[in-house]
Amino acid sequence: MWGLFFLTTAIVAISLFGPGFLVLRGFGMSRCLAFSLAPLLGVAAYVLVGLAYEKLGVWSCWASQAGLLFIVAAIIFAILRFALKRKPAVSFSLSDHGTVLGGRLSFDSVCLLGYVAFACVFAGGLFVWYLGSPYSYAQQFDNISHLGTIQSFVNSGVWSPFASSLYSSASDAAINPLPGGGFYPTAWYSVAALAVTSMGVTTAFAENVANFVFVALVLPAGSFAFMRVLFDDRRAVIPFGAFCTLLFAGFPWMIILFGPLYPNLSAFCLVPAAAATFLLMFQFGCSRKQCVGLAVVFVFALMSLALAQPNAVFTLAVLLAPFCIWQVSRIPLSMKCKGKFCVAMRILFGAIALAVIYAIWMACYNAPFLASVVQHTWLPYADRLEAFEDALVVGFMAEGSQIVLAGLIIVGAAWTLWHRRYLWLSFSYAFACLIFVVNGYSDGPLKHIFGGFWYTDPWRCGAMASLIGIFLAAMGLYACWRGVIMLVEKARKGAVSFPTSTAIAACLALFAVLGSTFPGIPAPGSQTGAIAFRSVLSGLHTGASVASVYDDAEQAFVQEVKHVVSPDALIINVPDDGSAFAFAADDLRTYFRHTRDYDVPNETMESRIIRDNLCDAATRDDVREAVSTIGGQYVLQLDQGEPYVESPRLFTYGEGEQWRGIDSIRDDTPGFEVVLAEDDMRLYKITVVEVSA
Structure with missing residues (x-):
């Protein structure tokens, strides 16, 4: 079980780090720096390839995406090495920290290994000991969307940030109760989908793998890069960062527990490497070609942050804004001014930099496309x-x-x-x-x-x-x-x-x-x-x-349902009784997959009629027509009975008024035939509607 977990982790890590590492090594970076910054290229690349594949009609999976990226990266590596005439790795104006251990490992290598090793042991202990099983998952509101999006990626082969949905496949999109959409950052979902499509693991297993890769590998490697660049001339400070990276409860751990906010987790894990790339451009003696190359890497870093969770770009701004002000305030020093005049000029330049940063901040705050976020x-x-x-x-x-x-x-x-x-x-x-x-x-x-x-x-x-x-x-x-x-x-x-x-x-x-x-x-x-x-x-x-909302008995019942119905059969359900996880975690083709307010303008007429009146299907033509339109064949109830009496529902259920048409169905309701029954769980076949094969 855990052996499969760490094997899948290794495959996903190689897929995420490998292409970027090849490109940066071709560019001339040292192995340690190239490894640390590699995810900045890999994350953006996987999302962009997914976007391109969606436009071209190509099926996205681990083989098609990772295979392409490794081929492209190998070609770029060869071209760059040929152009650079096979020159050895350049330091990018970083000092040479010599070698240790008989000349086999450099100081940087030992430090990077220390960062990653400590993080793997520390995070591995928490994951293994407290999760209990790599198949465990948080039954919380946000995780329905996380698991469901991964499942939709796998089912549809569409990994585009502009087509992210719990109804991604063509057949599912046609019956989406809440049509609409737009851009949504999907980098974390792409990494998790790599795990599913490479090893055939479940979505819950895959999200644990993705989280471990970001927490135990991406974050410590990026932290090393940041410390390495920041303390280039004071190397003794660098090793101490290895022991501090995972100690804060606020990050990464609380952001894993609350929500859970997995996409934000992945984005924040990329911030230190992005900051290191920015600092490198200001290293004294960095050549123009190197600065241009680093600028390109930094652009990819910004893309990776935005495609993982856009607020990470502003987190990077909070981290680097004082550095930028300090750098601008040093400009008068190059003018060879002295004394109080130089101090006044430095204050003036710093104030101008602060004013520019404030103006950019307020411009973003007032930008229409960010209004729903900032308000x-x-x-x-x-x-x-x-x-x-x-x-x-x-x-x-x-x-x-x-x-x-x-x-x-x-x-x-x-x-x-x-x-x-x-x-x-x-x-x-x-x-x-x-x-x-x-x-x-x-x-x-x-x-x-x-x-x-x-x-x-x-x-x-x-x-x-x-x-x-x-x-x-x-x-x-x-x-x-x-x-x-x-x-x-x-x-x-x-x-x-x-x-x-x-x-x-x-x-x-x-x-x-x-x-x-x-x-x-x-x-x-x-x-x-x-x-x-x-x-x-x-x-x-x-x-x-x-498991509180979707307990072991309900999960076992869903597995029975999957053996009884065909894989493409559409099952009408009440998502708040736990059945939202039946699709997200167990790939049961349910109709209602979101646990949000459905009484909204963009809800389809079929969805409204089914929620309110499905129990009257035997006597109402409009209900039968709505069921026929979506192709509904079965009804699933995991908590039959009075709301909040026998079993818990998700907090979005309220008093169940939105679901009275489904909740009211019983064994003797005309038009419905019991297929499976156990305790308060039922699977009914809708007998009054003919669905074409």
Whole structure:
């Protein structure tokens, strides 16, 4: 079971990293940097190929997409290597960190392996221990869409962001109760669909694979790249980032548990690599050709972020805006001005950069195509002081605190005051925290101006702050290590040996990991504990392994249904009784797949008639005509009875008024014949309507 999981993970990872790695190696990047930045090319490439295939009528699957991309990447690699006359990898103005371990592995290789290895062990332990099974999935509102979209990708062979739907195939699109659509970011779905079409696993299995690839491989590799570029001249800081990348409850873990927000997870995991690409363009001595090449990679990075979840582009902006202001403020230094005049000019240039960034921010805020996003409202979850305290203790919606990480961030921020070339990162984190706090307590215009790009969602804003906090915490951990080294050297009146300094670093890293993740003592009146990570552990276990709406008995009943009906038979259902997951997770061809309000202008007349009056099919011509039009053959009920009495429904069910035409059907209702019956579960055949084969 788990062997298949990690085999599928390896195949998906190779498919995601491989094409981009070949292209970047051809461009002349070192192996470590090419590996770290490769997903920026791979994510965009898979979505763009899916879009092209949809226009050309080509079926998308792992073989057709990955096969094409590897061939194209190999050709580009060969052409670039020939054009560069087989020159060795260039450094892109990064310093050479030498070699270790007998000259076989470079410092970069060891660090990258450390980042990925720690992440794989840490994330692997959480996934294996708390999921229980790779087939487990969260029975939450958003996951119906996630699982259903993956299933539609697989069934239809259409992987386009402009044709994303739970009714993607031609036959399903014809009976969609809520027709319409437009652009929707589908990068995460494409990666999950690679898992299904390569190994034939279920959609639930595939989404766990996709999440593991992004959390255990893409995020740590990107974090390494960011740290490697940022601390090019201070390499001792780089290894400490490996231990901080996955410690924050706010990201990536709470964003996995809440919603769940898997597409946003994948997008945020790409942000560090995108930021590293941007920083590389400003490395002193980077040639014009290299800058042009990096600019192309950065364009692909922006495309990948937008195609995964557009708010990641604004997250990248929050991270890099202070860096851009700092860079612009340094322009007067090249003018050879001096004294107070130079200081005044730097302030002026910085103010101009800030004004330009503000103008761009407000232009995006007022853009019509973003109106529905920025005007979306989450109600405040706390007052101003409570939201500030949540940010201060690095809780970020995780119902607890991470005092150790909070301390490391404070130390890291103080360290940037001493080493001011990194001070911009402290401003990035402060800005992200400000967005989180305003979203947490405000209910006015500021809420939308600051956090509208994240749907004013405090979980997403908290995830953004946590993401940026990773690098400040790594600085803080390094600063603590340097402080201990200095104390030891002062006490011993001599230099500390390499083994001793390594042992001290390992002890500090262990303290940071345990201090940030150990469940801790439960807080007064709370079951989640003083340490925010306890809610992560609890949520991973209960969220994915406890089936409440679509329980084991109902899943077994659906499997019986699949043996009785033909694969293309259309089954009318009430999605809120759990049957929405019957399509999304078990590929049963149900009619109603969304769990949203159906009484909307774009709902089809057939859908309205069936929801309200299906039970009267024996006596009403319009009902029979509606059923015939969509080709309905069966009715599925997983919770027959009074609403919320015998079995739970999803929260969108309300009092069931929208579904009275289906809920009212019983064994003796004219026009319906019992095919399967068990407890409160029924499968009826509609006998008063003839459906052509």
